[in-house]
Amino acid sequence: MNLAEGVQVVSFSLLSLMMLGSALGVVLVSNIVYSAFLLGGVFISMAGLYLLLNADFVATAQVLIYVGAVNVLILFAIMLVNKRQDFAPVPRAWIRRAATGLVCVGLFLLLATMVVVTPWAVSTQVAAGNSAIVAIGKHFFNDFLLPFELASVLLLMALIGAVILARRELIPEQPTAPAQPPALMLPERPRELVSAGASRSAQK
Amino acid sequence: MDFASLAAQLNTEVILPELIVTATLLLVVVGDLIVGRAASSKWTPYVSIAGLLAAVGSLYFLWDKPNPISFLGSFNGDNLSIVFRGIIALSAAVTILMSIRYVEQSATSLAEYLTILLTATLGGMFLSGADELVMIFVSLETLSISSYLLTGYTKRDPRSNEAALKYLLIGASSSAIFLYGLSLLYGLSGGQTNLNDIASSITTAGLGQSIAVVIALVFAIAGIAFKIAAVPFHQWTPDVYEGSPTPVVAFLSVGSKAAGFALATRLLVTAFPYLTEQWHFVLTALAILSMILGNVVALAQTSMKRLLAYSSIGQAGFVMIGLVIGTDAGYSSMIFYLLVYLFMNLGAFTGVILFSLRTGTDQISEYSGLYQKDPLLTLGLSICLLSLGGIPPLAGFFGKLYLFWAGWQAGAYGLVLLGLITSVISIYYYIRVVKMMVVKEPQEMSDAVLNYPEIRWNLPGMRPLQVGLILSLIATSIAGILSNPLFTLSNESVTKTPMLQATVKPEKPVAVMKKSNESAQVSMKF
Numbered sequence: 001m002n003l004a005e006g007v008q009v010v011s012f013s014l015l016s017l018m019m020l021g022s023a024l025g026v027v028l029v030s031n032i033v034y035s036a037f038l039l040g041g042v043f044i045s046m047a048g049l050y051l052l053l054n055a056d057f058v059a060t061a062q063v064l065i066y067v068g069a070v071n072v073l074i075l076f077a078i079m080l081v082n083k084r085q086d087f088a089p090v091p092r093a094w095i096r097r098a099a100t101g102l103v104c105v106g107l108f109l110l111l112a113t114m115v116v117v118t119p120w121a122v123s124t125q126v127a128a129g130n131s132a133i134v135a136i137g138k139h140f141f142n143d144f145l146l147p148f149e150l151a152s153v154l155l156l157m158a159l160i161g162a163v164i165l166a167r168r169e170l171i172p173e174q175p176t177a178p179a180q181p182p183a184l185m186l187p188e189r190p191r192e193l194v195s196a197g198a199s200r201s202a203q204k
Numbered sequence: 205m206d207f208a209s210l211a212a213q214l215n216t217e218v219i220l221p222e223l224i225v226t227a228t229l230l231l232v233v234v235g236d237l238i239v240g241r242a243a244s245s246k247w248t249p250y251v252s253i254a255g256l257l258a259a260v261g262s263l264y265f266l267w268d269k270p271n272p273i274s275f276l277g278s279f280n281g282d283n284l285s286i287v288f289r290g291i292i293a294l295s296a297a298v299t300i301l302m303s304i305r306y307v308e309q310s311a312t313s314l315a316e317y318l319t320i321l322l323t324a325t326l327g328g329m330f331l332s333g334a335d336e337l338v339m340i341f342v343s344l345e346t347l348s349i350s351s352y353l354l355t356g357y358t359k360r361d362p363r364s365n366e367a368a369l370k371y372l373l374i375g376a377s378s379s380a381i382f383l384y385g386l387s388l389l390y391g392l393s394g395g396q397t398n399l400n401d402i403a404s405s406i407t408t409a410g411l412g413q414s415i416a417v418v419i420a421l422v423f424a425i426a427g428i429a430f431k432i433a434a435v436p437f438h439q440w441t442p443d444v445y446e447g448s449p450t451p452v453v454a455f456l457s458v459g460s461k462a463a464g465f466a467l468a469t470r471l472l473v474t475a476f477p478y479l480t481e482q483w484h485f486v487l488t489a490l491a492i493l494s495m496i497l498g499n500v501v502a503l504a505q506t507s508m509k510r511l512l513a514y515s516s517i518g519q520a521g522f523v524m525i526g527l528v529i530g531t532d533a534g535y536s537s538m539i540f541y542l543l544v545y546l547f548m549n550l551g552a553f554t555g556v557i558l559f560s561l562r563t564g565t566d567q568i569s570e571y572s573g574l575y576q577k578d579p580l581l582t583l584g585l586s587i588c589l590l591s592l593g594g595i596p597p598l599a600g601f602f603g604k605l606y607l608f609w610a611g612w613q614a615g616a617y618g619l620v621l622l623g624l625i626t627s628v629i630s631i632y633y634y635i636r637v638v639k640m641m642v643v644k645e646p647q648e649m650s651d652a653v654l655n656y657p658e659i660r661w662n663l664p665g666m667r668p669l670q671v672g673l674i675l676s677l678i679a680t681s682i683a684g685i686l687s688n689p690l691f692t693l694s695n696e697s698v699t700k701t702p703m704l705q706a707t708v709k710p711e712k713p714v715a716v717m718k719k720s721n722e723s724a725q726v727s728m729k730f
Contacts, residue, residue, distance in 0.1 A: 142210070150330060186364060187310060189565055
């Protein structure tokens, strides 16, 4: 084993340990803020693995999008909610935990067997490395042109949707028309009110 | 490759309908931005409907196109996709007819609603023809994300918020599972994304029966079954249907479901030809569960929207019969049933919307005595519900007859018998609503019907609702008797689609009107 391979093995095992440890932390730690930060750790170590695979662009995108955007968004959501609430301990929670653990371990064993058993068609081509961006760009304007353009419509719609959900509405006062349901609500009444009305009619 | 030769290879005219929808969408957004909310609500719905109808019209010119592959294999505009794209665009057009008043009454903005609905339609239309993994996923997400937004559109209502959140969380996890399945396909085929290439390279590598392909299949089916709300991936359906704005529910139950079936047909038939037995088996199990659970649980519902939610789960089970038997007649009966289901289900939803706009409730008990106050609504809703139940001579009867006939021909006796039994159950709960509306004495009217407002069709937004109700009423009544054009359409869409012809089981040719020998036997149950 020469030096380069040694470095590769060591960094692979370090990154894997980091990733598995922080992934376990995400699900096991009960404080949700710690979970969110550990999730960032998972993403970072994943980006490191991409680097080891010579996929520079994917690693950069991983850091930019998952750590820079998604994880920060999750942290914002947690901090904005800012609700301290102690949940009452569920009786016999260990049954649920054991069942969840069993399902997860089973799924892991299934997928691991699948990965080991399958004769994967490993590519012998040299990784694109630094020219990956050029290759990706060519694909975008070649055989992946249609999904690329559709994604722009998707982003436009997501933008409009986000504005709709987040904007402050000026709800007009309607003292004259009480029959009108309140603005931005479903016209159907909730079920409790309706059933009260129904029981009233039954008593008549 | 230089630009001119690339542009020539793209074969852009295949996606002309989608381009029309996109142009309509942009027109609505920009027009609303320029003229303002109050002024734009007068014309945007009609522009959207015109755009959707133009898209349906342009589909006519793409029928039987000699070279349907466009965008270097991303999109396949064959006849099957054309029928599905037509169903989705039509369902969106009818949905807009019924949304105008509803959206105005809930004081939300109309133009943005239309934009998101049109984007969902666009996603569904692209999904029907998507022939490549990236395209499938992007169009599926376009459809899903716009559905989540529409579900939460009445944002100050806690029920709507709950529905949107549930739909988002369950939808995101099912998308993740689906994507995992797709990534396995990508890896197993050695880096192919085109469905045909995936199938051929997996077969060449001799991986056709390997455990990895089976796992990919199961994960892909989980994602699709979420979209078509098949049991056991249906848990979101009742809550989402109850909490969403009703026109959105109408679109989800017809347009989104049709897109799911298009995806199921294309992905399973094209990418898994070596596992046909297995995916037929899994979908048969899903169909059985959906038919039983959907129809049985619907019996106990008290809210009309929940009733229609469970009924749509059951109906998805019926449609899956056509998919799993894998014959020409099976596929074309599936398409025929979806065409018929479009009219009858949207008609039922139009009736429900009209009633809830006038009385503010969707409880089934509040419908009692409606006949005395609003005969037109009662007629429309009754016809659509009876057709959903499969009462002759309405359209739904012929749809079910064709499905069950095709199943019987293909030897799926158990599935057909189960379909017959569960559709008898479904007749019970549909007729319960009809009976509630029609035969009650005047003194047994519910409070809501007693205080029924005066019928005024000239209120803003009511006229489109009336048009939608009458259109679906007419379509549901006569589509059964004059069904030959629809039969021909669905048959030709299957027989002229190379993808289906390559895999279809050898079978005798499809007869169009071969009902007489079976109808006596089937109609005994009614």
